[in-house]
Amino acid sequence: MAKITVVGAGNVGATCANVIAMREIASEVVLVDIKEGVSEGKAMDMMQTSNMLGFDTTVVGSTNDYSKTAGSDVVIITSGLPRKPGMTREELIGVNAGIVKGVVDSILKYSPEAIFVIISNPMDTMTYLALKSSGVSKNRIIGMGGLLDSNRFRYYLSQALGCTPTDVQGLVIGGHGDTTMIPLTRLATYMGVPVSELLDAETLQKVAADTMVGGATLTKLLGTSAWYAPGAAGAMVAEAIVRDEKKVITCSVSLDGEYGQKDICIGVPVVLGKNGIEKILEYKLTAEEQELFAKSAVAVRKMNDVLAEMKLV
Secondary structure (H helix, E strand, O other): OOEEEEEOOOHHHHHHHHHHHHOOOOOEEEEEEOOOOHHHHHHHHHHOOHHHHOOOOEEEEEEOOHHHHOOOOEEEEOOOOOOOOOOOOHHHHHHHHHHHHHHHHHHHHHOOOOEEEEOOOOHHHHHHHHHHHHOOOHHHEEEOHHHHHHHHHHHHHHHHHOOOHHHEEOOEEEOOOOOOEEEOHHHOEEOOEEHHHOOOHHHHHHHHHHHHOHHHHHHHHHOOOOOHHHHHHHHHHHHHHHOOOOEEEEEEEEEEOHHHOEEEEEEEEEEEEOOEEEEEOOOOOOHHHHHHHHHHHHHHHHHHHHHHHOOOO
8 A cells, every 4th residue: 555644733734634644545554743753643633543443553653753654655744833813724834845845855855756645835836836946747746726626616506405415516716815716616416417507696605605715714714724724634635646537626736728828837637646646627618617727827937937036936
């Protein structure tokens, strides 16, 4: 079975590692953090649930010792500062860029063939940084945000429909930001029926608006970034890769002409399998959706420009 490393043992990273262990996605999970003892303690805590929960995954903690990550198939990067109330993802660039770049370099020394899943915010820009600074092929650098946003979209749709989220299909494309994501209400369905036939336009607009500020809503309620859904989303991306599921998931990936964009990492539907990104699916968008996507790309590029100013790319 696979070996997965999760870098960052905070709320998101620990949740991600726990989901991977409980679902037995990998035979070994290595949890890495810079704070002395935290990853070891959380790994030990998780292992003490294995008998009760019936999983055989081994979880190991490491304080900044990347040699323990050697031979990882997938590496999930959650490290960096979380968002605080009133803080935008853009404000995190300065601090988190240095952290993410350092982590990627450290991992590649021991796992040169690893596939990277980026959760650190601002996620599209951190994905772009990981790609540009590492020289790793673009199929191996994946930003998780689209899966998280799509599941928030499905949650809000299910609330409006009065049904379980598992019966709803819907996806969000574009940037992973409060003003840049695009919930595709036109394509969302409930048990095969378009939601536009079940919900009026005003309700659908509210669902889309709630989805777009889904992260900020939780940050305001919790006093910090959410972690259960982001952690689970990272685990699900890893699962699609190590189990070669050929699953369609919205992820932030490098585009080369798809959707009219180049030299950018932004959320679009892709097929995930053992090679990472195996195919980018180019959905036929309406003129309005295409315009929104282009505007989203402009906003993401503005954040990427900060990396150039800092001479990180």
